[in-house]
Amino acid sequence: MRGPREARRGPLLNDPGLIFDGSVLVRNGLVEEVGPTRRVENLKTARGAIEINAAGRVVMPGFVDGHTHLAFPPPGLARTDTASALNAVKSATASTLAIQMRNYLRAMARHGTTTVEAKAACGGGQSSGLKLLRALALVKHDPVDVVSTFLLCLPPPGGEPDAAEAAVVWACEELLPLVARRRLARFADIEWSPGERRQRLIRRYIETTARLGMGCRVHADGDGPGEATALGCELRVAGIDHLEKIAVGELGGVASGPVVTLLPGLAFHRGSRPAPARALLDAGAAVALASNFNRSDSPILNMQTVVSLACREMGLTPAEALVAATVNGAYALGCVSTAGSIEHGKPADLIVFNVSDYRELGHHSGMNLVHLTMKRGEFIYQEGAVAPLAAEHVRLPW
Numbered sequence: 001m002r003g004p005r006e007a008r009r010g011p012l013l014n015d016p017g018l019i020f021d022g023s024v025l026v027r028n029g030l031v032e033e034v035g036p037t038r039r040v041e042n043l044k045t046a047r048g049a050i051e052i053n054a055a056g057r058v059v060m061p062g063f064v065d066g067h068t069h070l071a072f073p074p075p076g077l078a079r080t081d082t083a084s085a086l087n088a089v090k091s092a093t094a095s096t097l098a099i100q101m102r103n104y105l106r107a108m109a110r111h112g113t114t115t116v117e118a119k120a121a122c123g124g125g126q127s128s129g130l131k132l133l134r135a136l137a138l139v140k141h142d143p144v145d146v147v148s149t150f151l152l153c154l155p156p157p158g159g160e161p162d163a164a165e166a167a168v169v170w171a172c173e174e175l176l177p178l179v180a181r182r183r184l185a186r187f188a189d190i191e192w193s194p195g196e197r198r199q200r201l202i203r204r205y206i207e208t209t210a211r212l213g214m215g216c217r218v219h220a221d222g223d224g225p226g227e228a229t230a231l232g233c234e235l236r237v238a239g240i241d242h243l244e245k246i247a248v249g250e251l252g253g254v255a256s257g258p259v260v261t262l263l264p265g266l267a268f269h270r271g272s273r274p275a276p277a278r279a280l281l282d283a284g285a286a287v288a289l290a291s292n293f294n295r296s297d298s299p300i301l302n303m304q305t306v307v308s309l310a311c312r313e314m315g316l317t318p319a320e321a322l323v324a325a326t327v328n329g330a331y332a333l334g335c336v337s338t339a340g341s342i343e344h345g346k347p348a349d350l351i352v353f354n355v356s357d358y359r360e361l362g363h364h365s366g367m368n369l370v371h372l373t374m375k376r377g378e379f380i381y382q383e384g385a386v387a388p389l390a391a392e393h394v395r396l397p398w
């Protein structure tokens with residue numbers, strides 16, 4: 001995934017920078033060298049290195065899953081059952097919530113994800129939102145890197161006329177300054193809804209996040225994604241996500257716009273139409289892929305499945321899907337100096353896959369092909385042996 005210092009667009013998305021018969025030299029958790037095996041093994045610095053033989057396998061950067069709803073709703077509750085979900089947050093402590101999140105983060109690590117974005121959004125006032133962000137802070141590096149985002153969902157149109165305005169004023173004047181001061185979230189996100197009045201409010205929210213030094217993302221999963229994209233491009237937000245309903249005629253600004261994160265698992269579970277990925281790619285969008293993991297309507301956390309769905313349902317090539325799920329994901333999260341590619345000086349976040357050709361990842365469906373996951377030079381997961389195991393040797397990992 002080496003390449004130019006910018007999010008990949010057009011033909012660049014189709015180039016994973018493959019090295020045949022390659023090696024990676026890791027030292028103190030960082031990538032020291034990457035290149036053809038013959039060159040790497042003859043380096044002076046490679047003397048005495050422990051060799052992990054990955055012959056016949058594919059080694060690639062850990063997945064960067066740039067859009068998940070890990071923090072809400074809590075496990076076992078549907079998103080539509082907002083009242084119970086909110087009660088579950090209110091009655092739990094941040095550390096109890098963190099235990100539940102950690103289990104999912106470990107499952108992600110088993111499937112090759114090494115960096116993940118997690119949104120906290122639950123309504124119900126300041127204390128619940130802050131509690132979710134505190135819970136996310138407890139799992140920040142355990143075992144994968146977690147990038148926290150606060151997501152504001154505006155009340156649905158048709159209710160109290162001033163409810164949306166009140167929510168934005170509260171977020172801009174009280175919550176976001178507090179979140180920024182305590183460094184509880186790297187990004188602020190806002191759920192898009194169309195209409196002139198709402199656009200004014202969303203503009204205010206985005207401008208406030210910029211003043212506070214937080215990146216802003218736009219959650220454009222409903223109607224009016226074209227307006228969302230235009231405003232996002234104008235205000236140079238950090239990312240625009242979803243875009244299931246965008247029309248081909250609305251792609252004007254994407255060629256120079258922020259990273260667009262697409263979520264094929266959501267359409268798969270809803271049985272609905274996915275975003276027009278091919279049209280976005282052809283229009284020059286910097287496309288990233290993410291799981292949109294949430295317990296209710298998008299329960300996929302395996303980025304291998306996201307990659308294969310992107311190939312099957314959206315027409316991406318395996319190379320495009322893998323670039324979108326790694327280096328472009330890192331651009332979407334502003335963490336490309338530490339994630340998304342195997343390059344000198346970066347943390348060694350690697351996956352060793354049980355496939356001999358990366359294109360197989362676009363073809364398999366639902367299975368876990370990860371042999372090893374490495375985070376910052378440490379193996380955090382190795383696939384288990386299939387062999388008889390005496391009951392007294394069974395140990396649960398928690």
Ligand SMILES: [Zn+2]
Binds near residue numbers: 067
């Ligand atoms: Zn989402």
